[in-house]
Amino acid sequence: MNRRAEVTGRLDERLDRLTTALETLAEVRVSASSADESVRVEVDAGGRVVSLTLSEAVRSRRAARTSRDIMACIARARAATAAEVRTALVARFGQGDALADEVAARFEGRPPAGEPRPPKPAGADDEPFDIGQVMRPAT
Numbered sequence: 001m002n003r004r005a006e007v008t009g010r011l012d013e014r015l016d017r018l019t020t021a022l023e024t025l026a027e028v029r030v031s032a033s034s035a036d037e038s039v040r041v042e043v044d045a046g047g048r049v050v051s052l053t054l055s056e057a058v059r060s061r062r063a064a065r066t067s068r069d070i071m072a073c074i075a076r077a078r079a080a081t082a083a084e085v086r087t088a089l090v091a092r093f094g095q096g097d098a099l100a101d102e103v104a105a106r107f108e109g110r111p112p113a114g115e116p117r118p119p120k121p122a123g124a125d126d127e128p129f130d131i132g133q134v135m136r137p138a139t
Contacts, residue, residue: 017093021103024092030084032076034069041073045085045107049074082108 028045038058042051058066085107089100 014099017099020092021089021099024088025085025103028081028084028088030077030080032073032080034073039066039069039073041070041077043074043077043081045081047078047081 025045029042029050031040031042031051033040036057038055040051040053041049044050052070054066082104086100086104089104090097093100
């Protein structure tokens with residue numbers, strides 16, 4: 001087998017495994033409920049809310065309490081996503097698989113979805129953005 005075919009084969013295998021990892025991540029869902037079960041939130045692997053269920057009990061209480069319960073449930077579900085991602089990847093690829101470990105590590109160290117990313121260091125942009133350069137008065 002020539003070198004090119006060998007490299008192409010390895011790349012094809014990695015692409016297939018990455019595709020499988022993405023399919024696995026698409027299936028991950030984590031839910032959390034309030035203590036009284038009146039609020040239930042479900043998030044995907046990226047921490048995005050995909051489902052919010054409120055029971056009739058929320059009608060009889062203050063909105064601020066319901067809001068706090070919703071936010072707490074979102075936080076708990078997001079906090080559990082990294083562990084669920086690792087569990088799903090290990091189930092698919094096996095314990096100690098390098099790709100599963102690499103993908104799971106990215107989830108374990110990332111800020112939750114919707115949270116601001118740390119600011120880039122000064123000079124990290126390719127070029128500065130100046131609104132004056134983009135918008136000019138019509139002539």
